[in-house]
Amino acid sequence: MCPQHDAPLADRSTTPSVAPSADKAPRLDAGTKHYDLYAQRLSPWQNALRKQLMPIVRWETPYLAWMQDTLRSPALDSYFAFTANLGTHTFFMIFLPILFWCGYTSLGRAMVHMLAGGVFWSGFVKDMLCIPRPLSPPLYRITSSPAVALEYGLPSTHSANAVSAAFYAIHMLHTAPDQDHPNAHLALQGLFYFYAVSITFGRLYCGMHGFLDVAVGSLIGALLAWVQLLFGESFDHWMTQSYMSPLIATLIVLVLCRIHPEPADDCPCYDDTVSFMGVVIGINVGAWHFAQTAFSTDFPIPSTVPFDLKEVGLVKASIRIALGVVIVFVWRATMKPILFKILPPIFRVLEHARLNLPRAFFLNASKYTSVPPLRGDDNVIPSARDVPQMLKNLAHPRKRSVSVGPQSAADAYETLAYRNRRRRESINSLDGAVPEGQAWSPVLKEKASGELRAQPGPSYQAALGSNLLPTPISSRVHSYEYMMGTGVGPMTPITPPESTLDFTGEAAVQSPVEEENEKREIFELLTKPRVRYDVEVINKLIVYTGIGWLAVEGNPMLFEVVGLGTGYHR
Known part of the structure; x- marks a missing residue:
């Protein structure tokens, strides 16, 4: 069972009344030092099935x-x-x-x-x-x-x-x-x-x-x-x-x-x-x-x-x-x-008797004294105070949110995993080896020959859109592949450090500090999740x-x- 604070960042948008030992600063979960978080937290058969499906998700994205x-x-x-x-x-x-x-x-x-x-x-x-x-x-x-x-x-x-x-x-x-x-x-x-x-x-x-x-x-x-x-x-x-x-x-x-x-x-x-x-x-x-x-x-x-x-x-x-x-x-x-x-005291008694049924990411009743007023805690029926805003949105159908970049912990881990995969592909291609099960694309061929080494960042996108690929559609698809794992919007100039994305053609190896900083940078883009209490269920x-x-x-x-x-x- 995962602990109650088992989230990418322990800092939450709604802070409960907890003991002084609660986390005071954002940190990465100590159990997520590797990219493959899911291999650690899922059962072997779940992780094996996930590994079979993830290539489909990555293939269809561009x-x-x-x-x-x-x-x-x-x-x-x-x-x-x-x-x-x-x-x-x-x-x-x-x-x-x-x-x-x-x-x-x-x-x-x-x-x-x-x-x-x-x-x-x-x-x-x-x-x-x-x-x-x-x-x-x-x-x-x-x-x-x-x-x-x-x-x-x-x-x-x-x-x-x-x-x-x-x-x-x-x-x-x-x-x-x-x-x-x-x-x-x-x-x-x-x-x-x-x-x-x-x-x-x-x-x-x-x-x-x-x-x-x-x-x-x-x-x-x-x-x-x-x-x-x-x-x-x-x-x-x-x-x-x-x-x-x-x-x-x-x-x-x-x-x-x-x-x-x-x-x-x-x-x-x-x-x-x-x-x-x-x-x-x-x-x-x-x-x-x-x-x-x-x-x-x-x-x-x-x-x-x-x-x-x-x-x-x-x-x-x-x-x-x-x-x-x-x-x-x-x-x-x-x-x-x-x-x-009514429920928190009852839950504390059950927890003391070890009769509670805890779930991951829900704070046990013994860890808080009261539940503060919660906003945005229900995706099924909104609260009465939210109805006027909903009606206003219905009256203005052009109102919507358009976002680019990681929004959830799953997004962040996939961004990191995709970056790591691209690094391995880059190193293998520069060594003359093709990753197992991976066909040589025109981009990898050019990277292996060194012709793209002087074209980092947006220039890489420009190159992809010019003469390297046979058709405009495939050119655009490969440019979208380049954007995957950047964690920033398509209109944002991208000049990744050699030790981060390695799209310059240089084989990079990250130090533990660089790896930790990279993960922290991605997770800081996310909205911090609020505390979820066991009594909410x-x-x-x-x-x-x-x-x-x-x-x-x-x-x-x-x-x-x-x-x-x-x-x-x-």
């Missing part, structure tokens, strides 16, 4: 950069940055409760199960393999949510969510009994196809994922939709048969949360997984109990919220949706601080279980009590 550079425009930047929000956890978590409140319980449960599966399995694979996103530079990363870049790259959760939702919706349209308007059905199918393609291609365009990432993510999404179509209806009926059904489902969810792999870097995938697993527990428990009450109907499935827009009216329907959303935010805003007060699980219960039972019963329902009683 081609992604070429595609991005060829297609980029301000309009497309704005479009893909904006539409990426339609594949996020936040969009679905705000949209899904409305399905339940408007009587689309079957669709709502299907979407929750598929999206929770997508978040869990994509996060599981991400933390198991620790594959970084394609390097920046040469890629620009275009996003309206910079925090997304802190996650690993393989697979794409956006692609999994979008493909599962589109796959399921298209199948439901094909099997819908009402085909009185075939043109409308055809238009809706086209819309869902466009949605899935737009989200997945947008991840490539925005430089957030590679071809392998979106392919694996799309495959996960399609498989989850297929499983939901085969077993979803039977599962929904089984869930309301006995109290044992939600109990068994809850135990399975908790086991899945526990077996989620430990990442090698401080990756927030696990936080999102816990949140969605909490929602699954909430809707299952709520569905079982709501089916026993007089407020639910059994059509088309048990625990359906009775709703008829003609009977309720547009005004009343809008009020109940607004009220439901407000209650969700009030629940979240109220329970989080309460749990942060249970906090999220409880809060999001409550949100799931409010969506399927709590709010629908309240609507009937306050006169915003249909007046249905069995």
Whole structure:
């Protein structure tokens, strides 16, 4: 198990109340003196699989950069940055409760199960393999949510969510009994196809994922939709048969949360997984109990919220949706601080009895006295104070963040690993040897002959763009390869020291001090991660279980009590 401060830099943006022995200055983790951090922290089979996949990520990066550079425009930047929000956890978590409140319980449960599966399995694979996103530079990363870049790259959760939702919706349209308007059905199918393609291609365009990432993510999404179509209806009926059904489902969810792999870097995938697993527990428990009450109907499935827009009216329907959303935010805003007060003493007792289940990068309760107010601690549902800014961003779709350079610890380690690889290639080529499994490129040939030795920095890029390579496309691809591992933007003049990047043709050997300084320089480019507390896991699980219960039972019963329902009683 990795220690709680097991991060590239121990200095964090939010400092807890800890003992005086806590770190006071930035430092590199003592356990990361070698480039191959992942060989130390992953199991042998995980590291072996990662080594098989990393060459694919490195190979596709310059081609992604070429595609991005060829297609980029301000309009497309704005479009893909904006539409990426339609594949996020936040969009679905705000949209899904409305399905339940408007009587689309079957669709709502299907979407929750598929999206929770997508978040869990994509996060599981991400933390198991620790594959970084394609390097920046040469890629620009275009996003309206910079925090997304802190996650690993393989697979794409956006692609999994979008493909599962589109796959399921298209199948439901094909099997819908009402085909009185075939043109409308055809238009809706086209819309869902466009949605899935737009989200997945947008991840490539925005430089957030590679071809392998979106392919694996799309495959996960399609498989989850297929499983939901085969077993979803039977599962929904089984869930309301006995109290044992939600109990068994809850135990399975908790086991899945526990077996989620430990990442090698401080990756927030696990936080999102816990949140969605909490929602699954909430809707299952709520569905079982709501089916026993007089407020639910059994059509088309048990625990359906009775709703008829003609009977309720547009005004009343809008009020109940607004009220439901407000209650969700009030629940979240109220329970989080309460749990942060209640849980730490309980966790200290469990830790003293050695009954706690610590996770890497989460600070144990014995190491702090209280949890300070946290900002940006939730990627699923924003806090109420963040909503005005989100609405403002939606009103100005051209607002986005374009970044170049390492953003996460995984980015930094990949930058260092790629530099080290280029050094080995340079030394081998100058010695007349070609690295195993590596074809001789025109660039390596020129380097070996010494013709590029007087062309360091940007001149190297200029040379790559002139007569050394046969076609403009291959020339540009090799120039993007040169940018990989620099850690600075493509428009920044690059004159690397001979002891650092060794693109001058000289075989360089770094001293330990130079190696340490190089790593420190890269890591200082990153935003320092905040402290994450062990109680946050249970906090999220409880809060999001409550949100799931409010969506399927709590709010629908309240609507009937306050006169915003249909007046249905069995």
